[in-house]
Amino acid sequence: MTANKQDSATPHYDALCAAFKQIHHFQHLQALGDWDQATMMPSGGSQGRGEAMAELALHIHTLKTAPGLVDGLAAAGEEALTASQKANLREMRYHTLQATALPGELVQQKTALTYACEHAWRQQRKDNDWQGFRPNLEKVIALVREEAQILGEVQGLSPYDALLNKFEPGCQTAALDKVFGELRTWLPEMIQQVQAKQQSWPLAPVPHSKASAQQALNLDVMKLLGFDFNQGRLDTSSHPFSGGVPGDVRITTRYDEADFATSLYSTIHEVGHARYEQGLPIDWRGQPVGLARSMALHESQSLFFEMQLARSPAMIALLTEKINHHLGSQLTQESLIHLVQRVTPGLIRVDADEVTYPCHIMLRYEVEKGLIDKSLQVADLPEFWDNQMQSLLGLSTRGDDRNGCMQDIHWPVGELGYFPSYSLGAMYAAQFKASMVKALGDIDSLIEQGNITQVMDWLNQNIWSQGSLLTTDELVTQVTGEVLNPVHFKRHLEQRYLS
Amino acid sequence: MTANKQDSATPHYDALCAAFKQIHHFQHLQALGDWDQATMMPSGGSQGRGEAMAELALHIHTLKTAPGLVDGLAAAGEEALTASQKANLREMRYHTLQATALPGELVQQKTALTYACEHAWRQQRKDNDWQGFRPNLEKVIALVREEAQILGEVQGLSPYDALLNKFEPGCQTAALDKVFGELRTWLPEMIQQVQAKQQSWPLAPVPHSKASAQQALNLDVMKLLGFDFNQGRLDTSSHPFSGGVPGDVRITTRYDEADFATSLYSTIHEVGHARYEQGLPIDWRGQPVGLARSMALHESQSLFFEMQLARSPAMIALLTEKINHHLGSQLTQESLIHLVQRVTPGLIRVDADEVTYPCHIMLRYEVEKGLIDKSLQVADLPEFWDNQMQSLLGLSTRGDDRNGCMQDIHWPVGELGYFPSYSLGAMYAAQFKASMVKALGDIDSLIEQGNITQVMDWLNQNIWSQGSLLTTDELVTQVTGEVLNPVHFKRHLEQRYLS
Incomplete structure (x- = not known):
């Protein structure tokens, strides 16, 4: 130096x-x-x-x-x-x-408080113990308000925007309000339409299979999706994740003998994250600009793989063949569609399908905004949650906080501002898919032939290899000609679930 | 602070x-x-x-x-x-x-030189290319001489003693000369006697077995030997080793379908290292005095497990049962003894049995002393090696340097002073065994009943839990009443191989 x-x-x-x-x-x-x-x-x-x-x-x-x-x-x-x-x-x-930006004292205080809150929450959630959880969460939220205040001041942002910026640089409430506001005008109704359409679907049979057979299936599908095994591994953990470093990406899944699909689709999801990491610009490895653009962009890739790609009819055809080969089952393409495209409003975010998922996010987004601008108090959370769930998905969580406002780890650990990334990712994925189709034409017929190279090359060239050279808005505009536009997500859902 | x-x-x-x-x-x-x-x-x-x-x-x-x-x-x-x-x-x-002690420049120079020497050696060894290897080794030895000189000066030790001290604090040439000198008076003759006695042994049949079956066998034997799986793992690597940290000891082995015994006994060897690490004093964890005493003491534990314990008739009885159970074989105890107690002079140290092994070490010890005090030059190494091998094991390496002075990685990487630890470990193991028998009585009958707890407790109390609280001589004297005495090793070999 x-x-x-x-x-x-x-x-x-x-x-x-x-x-x-x-x-x-x-x-x-x-x-x-x-x-x-x-x-x-x-x-x-x-x-x-x-x-x-x-x-x-x-x-x-x-x-x-x-x-x-x-x-x-x-x-x-x-x-x-x-x-x-x-x-x-x-x-x-x-x-x-x-x-x-944050004083060391506040960081230490937050570490200690959230450690205690999370630890207690693990049992309190099981016990549906809102009264026990509430004072802990109140302390955490008080500290996060302080954190947001300080982060906002140094960046000239509103407190909640400052929290959003921790995960999604440049993301602002004004834009999110618009996007989610629009979603809210059509999504609850669409969910009802889809449910009506799927009412006649028979319950698909799910073949039982050993973890070793599921693993072989996962590895085979990873290969199909171009996962580079010289630059990564698949292992097992209690919660699937993507970790490691760009030259050595470690993804995980878990196995349930009665439910191969969860393992398969979570693996595909992580492969999306992994290929993004494996495709980041080598020349910038180790520098901040060589990192993935943002959490929403990361989710856009995992959801592109899991939702856009792996739930498309063309890919379902390929997957059905591989599933039957590895698990010795006799699934039809139709029964796999019935298994992985079924839309069911439920209480739990992580179990939600792609149509109802944004409802879970919009609810949490409203809660977080309210908690940070103090228009919502922790004490009022259960009631607010129940009201929103009724309005968005027609479900009640009254007296069932364990499956309501106590279900996620994010708040006990003080991580506010992250949730929107999930739905932004889903919307970006749909927007990228629309641009890809414009550029490459009929993707499905390529995939049907087992040729997904062009799809991968397009993602690599347009997104993975770009690292953080551009801001999110710049990158999305460069690739799709516009900033985030939820219409693509709407069209995607309509086409897949209502056409 | x-x-x-x-x-x-x-x-x-x-x-x-x-x-x-x-x-x-x-x-x-x-x-x-x-x-x-x-x-x-x-x-x-x-x-x-x-x-x-x-x-x-x-x-x-x-x-x-x-x-x-x-x-x-x-x-x-x-x-x-x-x-x-x-x-x-x-x-x-x-x-x-x-x-x-060492100037940073010398350390950097050594890193660069040994990296190049080792890299070239990997191919040169395959090619039996002594002339190519020699100039590289000469450079490394010149630097190690310098290193030994400096390390000796700051510690008031002879240069080679300073190298010994890197691995075996307190170990000196004077003591080693005495120990190895004595060994040399009886070991070569004993090898001939053992060979004569074993001449009538039939070739034992070695059952072929899958890696997964061998792994199950290894895990079962690890359990028998008290390996704590809450504090460690078994994995696979191309060269077996023991790594990790005291609370999380990671040992490895490798698998060859035609040779289960190598995998099993290398696993048992590493379990000896692992139990030492798992038994180190928890109160001193993270402090230098909480570390294992020395490399020779470490080897004494791995060799206690591999040689003293796992090649004893009592343990062979237990192992035969487990082998047949996991591999579906029909080995007899006698055939396992023929397999793992056979003594055969050979050129390769790492393949040597416990009787001929010290000959490989004594040879290397003489080479290292000579190289450091300059009475031996690198150029004369092949001839010196051949002469020593003839005198110690009756074998020649003339023109076969790949299986002679080029066989070990230690010198290409500049690690002189380590070899004696292996044989010191074997001798300490025999000495500990003798003291253990005095304290516990007939160990074999305990083992025959599958009860090795007392054996393990003795090791834990006397050695593992002592960490580095005493010097090696102090510890060995505390446990056995005397410093290193090779007579116990001699008696062990006589009893096992000649009685």
Whole structure:
């Protein structure tokens, strides 16, 4: 770095790159530790691992908030940078701000509070114990309000927008209100129409199958979807996730002998995340601009794979063949469609189909906005939840908070602002699909022949390889000619579920 | 740490403990990275992992050589410490000296040279290319001589003793010369006697078996040997090893369908290492005094399991049953004895039985001493090797350097001083066994009943739980009433192979 400072025309920028590369190396170890903890580590390892991971997190925080780094950001802005370097500097600023904006005391306080709240919640949820949960959540929300206030002030954003920005840089309430407001005008009715249409569907038979057979099926489908096994693995964990690093992406699934479809489709979902990571620009590996664009864009890829691709008739034809081959079953394409395209309003978000899913998100979005601007109090949450569920999905959660406002881990751990990413992802996926069809023509006939290379190449070229070189709006506009437009999602649902 | 400095009577010692705990946390991540690389990591992950591990190694080195830490060692020596704290301080001094004694430039030079030498050696060994290997090895040896010189000067040791001390604190050439000198007076003749006695042994049939069946056998035997699966795992790697951390010990083996015994006995060997690690004193976890005593003591435990225990008639009876159960074979105890107690002089150290093994070590010990005191030159190595092999095992390696002086990875990577630990371990194992029999009586009849708890408890109490609280000589004297005495090893071999 010192040598560079003398020789290079951009010494400050170069020093920042070296610093972020160093941070990236420690984050590599963090990703490995997280993955191992969820897949391999025996229970006796948890104390030692916990201490080591806390030490590592502290070290990364120290590196991210080093005064030299913060000072360098201003100095590098004065240097003659290329467009890509400028984009990298923009991302560096973003990550540094996220790391430095909050006082250490508040961060520590939040860690302790959310740890206690989450720990108690695990039992309280089982016990449907809202009264026990409520005071803990109130403390967490009070702290998150403070966090949002501070983050908003330093960024010139409203408090809730500042929370959205933690996961979705550039995402603002104004835009979300518009998008979700529109969704709300047609989605509840559409759900009823779809249900009416599917009323005659017979209950599809689900073949029982051993975990080893399901795993072989998953690996085969991963291969079909171009997962690079030289750059990743599939393992088992109690909650499926995608982890690791771009050159070594570790995805997981779980197995239930009575339900191969959940394992298969969760694997396909994670493959979407994985291919995005595997496709990120190698030249920028280790730099902030080389990272995936945002959580919504990440979800757009996993949902493109899981929903757009793997629930399309063409792919269902391919999958039926593979399922029958590996599981020794005799499913028909029609019965697989009945299995994976069935729309059923339910209380639990993570079990929801793609049509009802946005209702779960809109509800949480309204709650979070209200909690942060204080128009909603924690005490009123159960009633608000019940009302919204009635209006959106025609279901009641009165007295059933375990399946209502206590169902998600996000709030106990103080993670407000994340939920919208899920539905933004679904909408972006539909929008990308529409543009892809314009560019490539009839995708289904390609897929039917088992040729998904063109589909993958399009995603790779337009999205994966772009990393964070553009902002989300810039990228989406470059790829689709417009910013987020929920009409594509609506058309997708109409075409799949009502035509 | 700052608070402690004001409140504690031993502020400098406390600060050192905190520093070493921190180092331990990063070493935890290092152990995880190493294990993952050998067992799980896909090939595409190697570049990113290599960079992350190099960053981590640099960080650990920075922590180990921090000026505050070095200064603290002297200051802590003036504080009123308990005996255990003093032992911890002694171990801290040892580790700090190992990390700080060498100039950074020399360390970097060695890393680069040995990396190149090892890389070329992998092909040169296959090609039996001594002339290609020789100049590389000469460069490595020149640097190791320099390293030994410096390490010796700062510790007041001869250069080769300084190398021995890297792995075996307190181990000196004077003692080794005596031990190996004595071994040499009787071992070559004993090998001939054993061979004569075994001449009539029929070739034992080796059942073929799938890796999955061998794995089930290994897991079952691990359970029998008290391996704690809440604190560890068994996985597969191309070279078996024991890694991880005390609360989470990761051992590995490999599978060959035509040779279950190698997998089984290598697993048992690693379980010896693992139980030592799992039994280290929890109260001292993360501190230098909580680490295993030395490499020879570590080998003493793995060899106690592999040789003393698992090749004893009582254990062979138990193992025969388990083998037949898992592999569906019909081995007799006698045929298993013929399989795992056969003594055959051979060229390759890692394939050697316990009777001929020390010959391989004595040869290497003489080579290393000669190379470091310059009485032997690299150019003369093949001839020296051939002469020694003829005198020790009656075998020639003339023109066959690939199976002679080029067979081990240790010298290409510049690791001189390690080899003696293997044979010291075998001798310590025999000495511990003799003391155990004095204390517990007839161990074999306990084992025959599948009750090895008393054996394990004895090892745990006398060795594992002692960590590094005593020096090796102190510990061995405490347990056996004398320092290393090769007579126990001789008696063990006589009893097993000649009685």
